Amino acid sequence: MLKSKSREVNPLSAISVSLKKASAELFESIAQKQIAPIGLIAVLGFAGVSWLTTSLVAPQIAQAYTARINVALNRETDESFRSFLRRAEAVARAAAQRSFDRDILVTDVAVTVK
DSSP states (O other), X not given: OOOOOOOOOOHHHHHHHHHHHHHHXXXXXXXXXXXXXXXXXXXXXXXXXXXXXXXXXXXXOOOOEEEEEEEOOXXXXXXOHHHHHHHHHHHHHHHHHHHHHHOTTEEEEEEEEO
């Protein structure tokens, strides 16, 4: 009996070999051409990391403002002007303190007593 040796050629192996050659040529051409200087990439990388670190660590800027409060007082019967003035000052001081206690961003309080 005669034995014949048949060779089976795999078409995928031929494609694989040509892809390996093409990718090797591509990588070789990329390695030969310098896309961007490495120093520039390093500087930009360090700048980005520095900016990110600063933005994460640094506190936000506080926005302080002036609070305005209007207080209405009625004069009591038989109350002198001096006692009315003392009472108005005490009420204004208490209103200002309440405004500072309520909002920590308030730096000034303007109280108007009517």
